[in-house]
Amino acid sequence: MKTRTSRTNPEPLKGKEYEYSSFAEGKAFPEKKTGLLPAMGWNSWNAFGSGNTEELAKMTADKFIELELDKLGYEYIVLDDGCYCPERADGKLTNEPVKFPSGFKALGDYIHEKGLKFGMYNDVGTNLCAGAAVGTCGFEDVDAKSYAEWGVDFLKVDNCYYLWDNATFSKPESAKYTFAPKIKGIRVTGHGQDFSLRAADSAACELTGSVGKFDDEGNAFFIGTTDGTNVGTTPVGEQSSELVFYVNTSEEGLYDLFVTYATAQEVGQGEWLQIAVTGEESGSDKGLEENDSKIIFDGMMEATPSKDAFTVSGAFSIKLCKGENEIVFMNHRRQENTLNSYAAMFYALKEASPEKDILLSMCEWGKTNPQNWGYKVGASWRILNDITFCVGRDGDPGRGSWNHPGTQSICSQYNKAVVMDEFSGLDRGWNDPDMMVIGMNDITRQMSETHMVMWCMLNSPLMLGLDLRRVQKGDELYKIIANKELIALNQDALGVQAKRVFSTLEENEPDTAYIMDDNRVDVLFKPLSNGDFAVSFINLSTEKNEAVISVSLDVMLDFAGHKCVNLDKLEKASKFKLKNLITGEETVQEGRMFSAGNIEPCGNVTFRVSVC
Amino acid sequence: MEYTVLDFSNRIAELLSVPVDKAYKSGVLEMQDLKETPLTRQTAARIVHRTLLYLGEHDERNVEKAFLLKDIYDCHTCVMHVAQVYVKGIMKPSEDLVFGMQECLSDEEANDILLKISNKEKRIN
Numbered sequence: 001m002k003t004r005t006s007r008t009n010p011e012p013l014k015g016k017e018y019e020y021s022s023f024a025e026g027k028a029f030p031e032k033k034t035g036l037l038p039a040m041g042w043n044s045w046n047a048f049g050s051g052n053t054e055e056l057a058k059m060t061a062d063k064f065i066e067l068e069l070d071k072l073g074y075e076y077i078v079l080d081d082g083c084y085c086p087e088r089a090d091g092k093l094t095n096e097p098v099k100f101p102s103g104f105k106a107l108g109d110y111i112h113e114k115g116l117k118f119g120m121y122n123d124v125g126t127n128l129c130a131g132a133a134v135g136t137c138g139f140e141d142v143d144a145k146s147y148a149e150w151g152v153d154f155l156k157v158d159n160c161y162y163l164w165d166n167a168t169f170s171k172p173e174s175a176k177y178t179f180a181p182k183i184k185g186i187r188v189t190g191h192g193q194d195f196s197l198r199a200a201d202s203a204a205c206e207l208t209g210s211v212g213k214f215d216d217e218g219n220a221f222f223i224g225t226t227d228g229t230n231v232g233t234t235p236v237g238e239q240s241s242e243l244v245f246y247v248n249t250s251e252e253g254l255y256d257l258f259v260t261y262a263t264a265q266e267v268g269q270g271e272w273l274q275i276a277v278t279g280e281e282s283g284s285d286k287g288l289e290e291n292d293s294k295i296i297f298d299g300m301m302e303a304t305p306s307k308d309a310f311t312v313s314g315a316f317s318i319k320l321c322k323g324e325n326e327i328v329f330m331n332h333r334r335q336e337n338t339l340n341s342y343a344a345m346f347y348a349l350k351e352a353s354p355e356k357d358i359l360l361s362m363c364e365w366g367k368t369n370p371q372n373w374g375y376k377v378g379a380s381w382r383i384l385n386d387i388t389f390c391v392g393r394d395g396d397p398g399r400g401s402w403n404h405p406g407t408q409s410i411c412s413q414y415n416k417a418v419v420m421d422e423f424s425g426l427d428r429g430w431n432d433p434d435m436m437v438i439g440m441n442d443i444t445r446q447m448s449e450t451h452m453v454m455w456c457m458l459n460s461p462l463m464l465g466l467d468l469r470r471v472q473k474g475d476e477l478y479k480i481i482a483n484k485e486l487i488a489l490n491q492d493a494l495g496v497q498a499k500r501v502f503s504t505l506e507e508n509e510p511d512t513a514y515i516m517d518d519n520r521v522d523v524l525f526k527p528l529s530n531g532d533f534a535v536s537f538i539n540l541s542t543e544k545n546e547a548v549i550s551v552s553l554d555v556m557l558d559f560a561g562h563k564c565v566n567l568d569k570l571e572k573a574s575k576f577k578l579k580n581l582i583t584g585e586e587t588v589q590e591g592r593m594f595s596a597g598n599i600e601p602c603g604n605v606t607f608r609v610s611v612c
Numbered sequence: 613m614e615y616t617v618l619d620f621s622n623r624i625a626e627l628l629s630v631p632v633d634k635a636y637k638s639g640v641l642e643m644q645d646l647k648e649t650p651l652t653r654q655t656a657a658r659i660v661h662r663t664l665l666y667l668g669e670h671d672e673r674n675v676e677k678a679f680l681l682k683d684i685y686d687c688h689t690c691v692m693h694v695a696q697v698y699v700k701g702i703m704k705p706s707e708d709l710v711f712g713m714q715e716c717l718s719d720e721e722a723n724d725i726l727l728k729i730s731n732k733e734k735r736i737n
Contacts, residue, residue, distance in 0.1 A: 049689070050642070050689065051639055081689060082642075085643060086642070086643050086644035086647070096643055097643075098636065098637050098643070129687075129688060129689045130642075130689045131642075131644055131655070131689075132644060168686055168687065168688060169686070169687070169714070230685075385685060385688060386688050389685075389688060389691035389692055389695075390692050391692070393639075393665075406679065406685070
C-alpha cells in the first residue's frame with residue numbers, strides 16, 4: 001500500500017458549492033449536521049505538547065469524572081500531535097508504541113467507558129506539524145476508516161505541510177497556487193472589433209478588495225486572498241482581490257481573449273489563474289442566472305522566464321454579449337483548495353461512519369479566512385496561529401500570556417474573535433480562538449476568570465488546555481472552569497455569539513473594528529434563549545479602570561436587537577434583575593443604563609440580566 | 613556522508629550516558645529521531661532543548677529576543693525549542709535573524725552544538 005500522497009496538483013473543484021462565489025450563500029453541505037453548540041472538552045497540546053501519553057490521557061479522563069466535569073458539559077478528550085508512529089505502516093496510521101502502548105482503540109474504549117468522547121488529530125498536509133509523515137493528504141479514506149475503527153468522535157485537523165499554499169513547513173513556492181500571475185493587460189478580438197486594455201488604465205478596469213496592488217508600471221499583482229494567520233488582518237469584509245476589465249461590444253458572439261502576464265512562485269505573484277466572464281447573457285447557455293459569472297479558465301498558466309518577463313497567452317475563447325461585459329481575473333484557490341481538502345476528510349469520515357457525526361475541528365489558523373467558508377464542513381475553525389507557544393510537558397504547566405504583539409495571548413485571540421460574531425451560529429459553526437490557557441503559568445486568577453468569560457460570551461469551543469492534576473474540586477481553578485453560569489452562556493440554545501456594542505477606543509463601529517490596542521474596556525451583549533441577555537464589561541488593560549462605563553440597553557438593541565427572542569419586551573422594559581456571574585451577587589435595577597466601574601486589571605464584570 | 617538525525621541522537625545518548633533507546637523512552641528523543649534522515653536545524657533545536665531539560669537546566673524566562681527571528685513562527689511546534697537554544701547561545705541563526713528551520717546541519721555544526729550543551733562557557737551571549 002502507498003505510504004506517500006500521489007497528489008501533484010490541486011484537484012478540480014467538485015461543484016459550484018466549492019467555488020468562492022458560493023461562500024456568501026451560507027449553505028452548509030447537506031451532509032453536515034448543524035445546530036450543534038460549541039464543543040467542550042480537553043486537548044492535550046497546551047498541557048503536554050507532543051509529550052502526551054496514554055497514561056496522561058487516561059489520567060485526564062479519570063480527572064474528568066473525579067471533578068465531575070462531564071456533568072458540566074465537558075466531554076471530549078482529544079489527543080493532539082505526537083501520538084502516531086512517524087511513518088505509515090502498510091499505508092495506515094499506527095500508534096506511537098512507547099507513548100501509546102495499548103493502541104488507540106483501547107484508549108478510546110477506556111474514554112468511552114467513562115461516558116466521555118474520544119478525539120484525535122491529523123493534518124490536511126503530508127505531515128503533522130511535529131513532523132510525522134502521516135498527514136491525511138491522499139489518505140482521507142484510509143484514515144477515516146481507522147478513526148471509525150478506533151471509535152473517534154472528534155477530529156482536529158491541522159494545516160502544516162499543506163501542498164497548495166505557503167503554510168507552515170510548506171514549500172514557499174507553493175504560493176504559486178494562491179496568487180494569480182502579475183497582469184499587464186488584455187486584448188479582446190472578434191467580430192471586427194479589437195480591444196487592447198491596460199491594467200494601469202483605471203477607466204478600463206478595476207482592482208477590487210484590499211489585497212491587490214499595482215506595481216510602479218501599473219501592472220496588477222497580489223490578486224488572491226489575504227493571509228489571516230497572524231494578528232492584524234481584519235476578518236471582516238472582502239478578503240480577496242479581483243482584477244476586472246470592462247469590455248463594451250457592439251455584437252454578441254465568440255471572441256478571442258489574450259492575456260499579457262508574468263508568473264512567479266512567491267507571495268503576491270503566482271501561476272494559477274481563474275478567468276470569469278460576466279455579461280447579461282454570458283451564462284444563459286448553462287442555465288445560469290442573468291449576470292452570473294462563468295468561469296472559462298481555472299488552472300496554471302505557462303511559467304514565464306522571470307517574474308518581470310511578460311508574455312502573451314494563447315487565445316481563450318470567450319462568449320461576450322452585446323453591451324458591457326466584465327472579464328474577471330482572479331485566484332480564489334487559497335480558500336477553495338483548503339475547503340476542498342477539508343471536505344475530502346469530511347466526506348471520508350461520513351462514509352466511514354455514516355451513523356456518527358464525527359466533529360471536524362478545522363485548524364488552519366485563520367490562514368485562508370475560514371470564517372467565509374468553514375461553515376460548509378466544519379464544526380469550528382481556528383482564527384489565528386496558536387494562543388501559546390510555551391506549551392507544557394509532564395511536570396511543567398507551560399506558560400500563557402495575557403497580551404502580546406503576536407497571536408500568543410488571550411487578548412490577541414479575543415481581539416479578532418470579538419469582531420467575528422456574524423460568521424458564527426447554529427447553522428454555521430463556531431469561531432475558535434484556540435484551546436484555553438487557564439492553569440498555565442503566568443495566568444493569574446483574574447486573567448483566568450476573564451479568559452473564561454470571553455470564551456463563553458464568544459461561543460468559542462471550550463477546550464481546556466491544562467494538566468488537570470493541578471485542579472482539585474472547589475479550588476480556584478475549579479471554580480473558574482466549572483462556573484455553571486458562564487458555561488450556560490456558552491451553551492445557550494439560542495447559539496448567538498456576543499456582539500461588542502461599545503469600546504472605549506471605538507465610538508462608531510465597535511462591532512466590526514479590529515482593535516489591537518489592549519488599553520481599553522469593551523462591552524459585550526449576548527442575547528439568550530429564555531429572553532435574558534448577558535452583558536460583560538471587559539477591561540483588557542493591565543491597569544485598573546476606575547471610570548464608570550455605562551451603556552444603554554437601547555444601544556445594545558440597536559446592534560443586536562434583531563437577534564433577541566423578545567425584542568418587544570426588551571424595548572419597553574425598565575426594571576431588571578442582574579446576577580453577577582463571577583460573584584453570584586443579585587441586584588435589581590431600575591432604568592435602562594447598564595454600568596460597571598473600578599474594573600480590575602485584566603478583569604471583568606459580567607451580568608446575566610432578566611426583565612422584572 | 614550526510615549527518616543524520618540518528619547520528620545526532622546517538623551522540624546525545626552518549627552525552628547523557630544512556631542507550632539511545634532509553635533517551636527515546638525518557639522523552640528526550642522522538643521515534644522519528646531514530647532514522648537515517650538529514651538533521652534539520654528545527655529538529656536539532658528540539659532534541660537539544662529536551663536534552664537540557666533532562667539534564668536539569670532550567671528554561672530561560674525572557675525569550676523575547678528570539679521573537680525577533682523572522683522565521684520563529686514557521687514552526688509552531690518548536691517555537692520554544694528554537695527560542696531556548698537561541699537565547700542560551702547554543703544555536704545561532706543561519707543568517708541574520710533567520711534561524712533556518714529546515715536547513716540541514718553539518719557534522720561540524722553538530723559537534724559545536726554538542727560541545728555547548730555541556731560547556732556553558734562555550735555558549736555565545
